[in-house]
Amino acid sequence: MNRRYSSSPRRASTHKSKSFHGGGGNRRNNGRFQRKPNTIPSSRFINKGVPVIEPEAEDIEHTFADFGFHPNLAKNISAKGYETPTPIQDKTIKPLLDGKDVIGLASTGTGKTAAFVLPIIHSQLQQKSRNAALIITPTRELAHQVSEEFRSFAKGTGLFSVVCVGGENIHRQKKELQRGVNVVIGTPGRLKDLLKQGELKLADTKTLVLDEADQMLDMGFLPDMRFIMQALPKTKQVVCFSATMTPSVATLLSGIQDNAVTISTQPEITSEHIDQNVIPANTTEEKMEAIHKLLAEPAYEKVLIFGETKRGVQRLADNLTKQGHKAQAIHGNKSQSQRQRALNAFKASTSSVLVATDVAARGLDIPNVHLVINFDLPQTIDTYTHRIGRTGRAGQGGTARTFVQR
Ligand code: AMP
Numbered sequence: 165m166n167r168r169y170s171s172s173p174r175r176a177s178t179h180k181s182k183s184f185h186g187g188g189g190n191r192r193n194n195g196r197f198q199r200k201p202n203t204i205p206s207s208r209f210i211n212k213g214v215p216v217i218e219p220e221a222e223d224i225e226h227t228f229a230d231f232g233f234h235p236n237l238a239k240n241i242s243a244k245g246y247e248t249p250t251p252i253q254d255k256t257i258k259p260l261l262d263g264k265d266v267i268g269l270a271s272t273g274t275g276k277t278a279a280f281v282l283p284i285i286h287s288q289l290q291q292k293s294r295n296a297a298l299i300i301t302p303t304r305e306l307a308h309q310v311s312e313e314f315r316s317f318a319k320g321t322g323l324f325s326v327v328c329v330g331g332e333n334i335h336r337q338k339k340e341l342q343r344g345v346n347v348v349i350g351t352p353g354r355l356k357d358l359l360k361q362g363e364l365k366l367a368d369t370k371t372l373v374l375d376e377a378d379q380m381l382d383m384g385f386l387p388d389m390r391f392i393m394q395a396l397p398k399t400k401q402v403v404c405f406s407a408t409m410t411p412s413v414a415t416l417l418s419g420i421q422d423n424a425v426t427i428s429t430q431p432e433i434t435s436e437h438i439d440q441n442v443i444p445a446n447t448t449e450e451k452m453e454a455i456h457k458l459l460a461e462p463a464y465e466k467v468l469i470f471g472e473t474k475r476g477v478q479r480l481a482d483n484l485t486k487q488g489h490k491a492q493a494i495h496g497n498k499s500q501s502q503r504q505r506a507l508n509a510f511k512a513s514t515s516s517v518l519v520a521t522d523v524a525a526r527g528l529d530i531p532n533v534h535l536v537i538n539f540d541l542p543q544t545i546d547t548y549t550h551r552i553g554r555t556g557r558a559g560q561g562g563t564a565r566t567f568v569q570r
Contacts (some may be wrong), residue, residue, distance in 0.1 A: 202541040208548070209538070209566035211440040224254045231257050234289035237282065240317045250275030251429040257283055263401050265424035267417065271407040272306075272376070273553060274429055277313045280373050280403050285314070287370075288323050288346050295341075295364070297371040298396070299349040300389065302380040304329040304500055305507060307349050310375065314347060323347070328364070330354045331500030338363045352380065352388035359395050366395045377406040377413050383523075386416070393420060407550070435549055438556045439563045444570040451539060451567050452483060458565065459489055459517065464535040466510070469519045470551050472540035480539060481519040491517035494524045522547055525554070538566040 226249055228241050249257065252270040259266050260283035270276045284297045301307045311327045318325070326340035328350030334357070341348070341363050348355070348364065358364035372393070374380065380389065402421045406413050409426075417424070445451045458464055471477040474495040481493035492506035492515045503524065509515040518525075522542070533555045542548040548566075555562025 202543065204541065204545060204548070206442050206566075206568045208545060209440055209442045209564075209568065211436065211438060223251060224248055226254050226257070231261060231282075231286075233282065233286050234321075236321050237285050237289060237317060240319050240321075241282070243319075244316055246278070250279075252276050252427065253279045253282075255427045255429070256280070256425075259425045259427075260401075260403065261286060265402045265421040266404070267409070267421070267424050267426040268403070268405045269407070269409055269426070269428040270405060271550070271553060276375075276405050277310055278317070280375075280405065281310065281314050281317055284347060284371055284373075285318050285321065285323060289321060292323065292346060293368060293370070294344050294346070295348055295366060295369050297347045297373065298355075298366060298369050298392075299347065299373040299375060300352060300355065300380065300392065301349065301375045302351065302383050302385065304331060304351055305503065306375065307351055308504065311349050314349070325349055328354045328358055329500070334358070352385040352392065356388045356391050359392060364395075366392075367397060369396050369400060371401040371403060372396055374402075374404045374406075374416075377404050377416065378408050378410050381410070381412045381416065386412075389416070408546075435552050435556070435564075437561055438552050439561070440552065440566070441564075442566050442568045445567045446570050452487075454565075454567070455484070455537060455539075456487060458535065458537065459484075464563070465516060466513070466533050467517045467535045467537065468525070468533045468551075468554050469517060469537040469539050470525070470542070471519060471521060474521060476540070477519045477521050481517075484517055484519070489517050490515040491519060493519045495521045496524060498524075522551065525551075534563065536562070536564045538564070541566065541568070 228238065228246065228249060233241065252268055252274045256266050256268050256279045260280065268276060268279060270279075280299070288296055299307075299310055301310060307327050307329045311325055314325045324340075324345040325347040326337060326345045326349070328337045328341075328348060330351060330353050334354070337354070337358065338361075341358065350358075355364060359366070374389070402417070402424070404413070404417055404421070404424075443451075443454050445454055455469070459467060469480065471480055474497045477495045478493045478497070481491045484491035492509055494503050494506045498506070506515070506518065510518045519539075536552045536555045538548070538551060542551055552562070552564035555564060
């Protein structure tokens with residue numbers, strides 16, 4: 165299910181304007197899902213009457229044909245329906261094809277996956293080699309998403325990849341590695357285990373990709389990442405994608421990158437184009453009633469709700485299911501396969517509401533979310549931006565509603 169980057173976004177203006185105004189403070193209440201007081205002013209959750217921002221065609225310098233991709237790859241790109249490179253693809257693909265180290269400041273939703281996957285496939289189609297690229301992601305779900313993207317672009321090329329993540333059968337991963345793959349995609353813990361067991365060999369790896377590096381560091385993966393990096397050859401291409409350039413990302417990259425080209429598409433990922441408003445609600449019951457009303461609106465076919473705690477998220481999904489909504493929960497207490505099933509159901513529209521914690525949802529490619537609801541207030545503006553970034557992806561308009569105390 166691909167959308168054209170250049171296609172017209174779903175217009176936020178078609179969404180009925182709700183009369184939820186005001187904002188009020190962030191007083192603590194006894195609502196079940198409300199945790200701590202929050203210092204973010206309610207005004208930060210409001211952005212009304214937004215025009216939908218069309219991606220500016222003149223900002224895109226290249227067509228996919230300009231990159232001179234191998235014919236098989238070019239065929240797969242058009243079969244996937246990609247017509248125009250996204251800004252991050254436009255700016256990073258050339259330096260990546262030239263073998264340069266790259267720092268790409270871009271979040272999920274900008275097309276960053278194809279930006280690093282396409283040059284890897286192109287170079288492997290020139291000359292295949294084993295474990296040529298290692299792609300490290302913070303979450304298992306993101307590893308699978310990258311793998312899906314890789315497979316669709318590598319279809320019929322004889323190139324292979326393996327996903328090495330925790331919570332899944334390690335023997336199968338070992339078997340794939342022994343059989344020989346071109347690209348290894350995984351999360352730090354499992355990759356480290358496979359390295360320690362001598363099953364993963366990185367002596368000939370040419371490209372290292374750190375996907376969502378800031379999140380990987382936030383999740384405490386630095387020691388594992390360092391362990392993996394010391395197994396890589398000194399000379400290699402190091403590609404880092406991160407939503408933000410934090411001091412810890414800069415420290416991580418210093419010494420492992422050489423004359424890196426930094427490319428930022430940050431203006432593309434602001435939330436200016438998202439229709440945002442608050443909904444005053446003091447109790448869980450009030451919130452449930454408001455959600456019920458929102459879900460009845462035809463414009464909101466796919467809705468993502470953020471809650472703070474694993475238990476709260478599960479309870480909310482259960483309540484919504486009882487009310488007759490097709491809701492699923494995704495949080496840290498779910499097994500890997502349960503999370504994947506919930507995500508797949510949401511992607512395939514078998515379910516229309518996904519209730520998630522921040523950690524479980526970060527980095528996931530959830531297409532066409534029409535509405536994001538902040539059941540619990542986000543702890544930081546950064547988290548808020550990440551959450552509502554799930555609507556209005558790749559240039560589309562979207563809607564976000566945040567519950568605040570009256
Ligand atoms: P990503 O940021 O890599 O997670 O990509 C976000 C979404 O945009 C995914 O569903 C991609 O399939 C889609 N996408 C990426 N690049 C393009 C493109 N050039 N044209 C159309 N869709 C794209």
